[in-house]
Amino acid sequence: MSRTVYVNGDYLPEAEAKVSIFDRGFLMADGVYEVTSVLDGKLIDFGGHAKRLARSLAELEMTCPVSEAELLAMHRELVARNGIEQGMIYLQVTRGNPGDRSFLFPDPSLPGTVVAFTQNVPNLADAPAAKVGFKVISIPDLRWSRVDIKTVQLLYPSMGKVAAKKAGVDDSWFVDEAGSVTEGTSNNAYIVKGNRIITRALGSDILHGITRAAVLRFAAEAQFEVEERAFTIAEAQAADEAFSTAASIFVMPVVEIDGAAVGTGKPGPVAVRLREIYLDEMRKAAI
Template sequence: MSRTVYVNGEYLPEEEAKVSIFDRGFLMADGVYEVTSVLDGKLVDFEGHAKRLERSLGELEMKAPCTTGELLEIHRELVARNGIEEGMIYLQITRGSPGDRDFVFPDPETTAPTIVLFTQNKPGLADNPVAKQGISVISIEDIRWGRRDIKTVQLLYPSMGKMMAKKAGADDAWLVEDGKVTEGTSNNAYIVKGGKIITRALSNDILHGITRAAVLRFAREAQMEVEERSFSIEEAQGADEAFFTSASAFVMPVVKIDGAEVGTGKPGPVAARLREIYLDESRKTAI
């Protein structure tokens, strides 16, 4: 059965959804996006995603196509129309299609942005068996642009990184710049040493993960020690545990880095506990 999607104010069957060939998102990756998880038919961390979206739009001098309240209603309507119990809602806003192709930005007051939302049904998202066995990652050079804190649709290199990992027989890739891990292709990276959770501090170098913020808050509330600093691949390989966080994977253990087993080579207790806490607390606060 066809999904119902949302395009510029209309709910449509996915086969009828259309965007202009002159849309700047298509021509120049001139757009931003968010992905919100759905658990038990409710939205996880919606407020955080909405605030980050507002920030991304502001950094690119783009106009919001609707209010946060309207955006919430659109999300809920799509969940209801598509019967999503567990899954994700993908939102993309571009600068729109002001006319012919041009490098110069159009006036945001005279050009309507394009807004698109669609759902992905993912039964078993919370009970993903991969979380019980962990994943493997490779390291690759981070050659992305310098504003990774803006959640833009420029996802070609992350996509290439995932393909590099697949060709190497791994599950994903961690990006390295100046000898230090920045983040994963689509997630924030962590290690655990002596019970201490270590992850890179926020800056323009990494995405300000919504799941990251929640997980670190829950970790501190559980009296876990957190240190925000950079770490190398070698330090990660010698850690007791490693994991990543994202809106679609929550907390995912990493058990092998560049072929070297991390810790026991199996998911560790800190990552397992953080995943449990995150899922429990997210279900309580989902809207």
């Protein structure tokens, strides 16, 4: 069955969806995006994603032609039309089509392009990978320096995913010039030492994860210590546990880094518990 997608106010069969070849999202990666998870047919942390979308747009001096209320209604309509019980909604806003290619930003009054589509993932909450954990490799972080803006320029993260697949593992963790882990290709990274959860502090060098914020809040409420600082691959390999978080994986245990087992080499109790707490609390708050 063909998906129904959203393009600039219209709901269309995916085969009929079209965007101009002059759209700056296509030509310049001049756009931002968000991915909101769906559980039990409801949206997970939509408010957080809407707030980050607004921040990304503001950092790029862009405006969204659709209000937050309209975005919420559109997300719900896509869930309903596509019968999504578990999955994700991808939303993208670009600077639009100025009529020709130019490096200069077009007139700010130019309406942007807004597109969205669903991805059906029936086992999102009960992903088999969560029971065995991710294996990751480390690669240099060669992205631009404003990865806190959730732009659509994802070529290097894509290369990181491909590098991981070629190495026979699940993901790559980026390492900066100082030798510290920044984050994963599409997720935030953490290690666990005793009762302490360690993750890099917010800055322009990591994405300000919506799942990250919720998980750290729940961790503090569950009496875990949270330490926001940089850590190295060697420190991660010597940790009791490691894990990643993102809207698409929630809390994912990491059991191996660059061929070295982390802890017992199996999902640890902290990551497993945080995943349980996150899913339970997010289901309660879903809209």
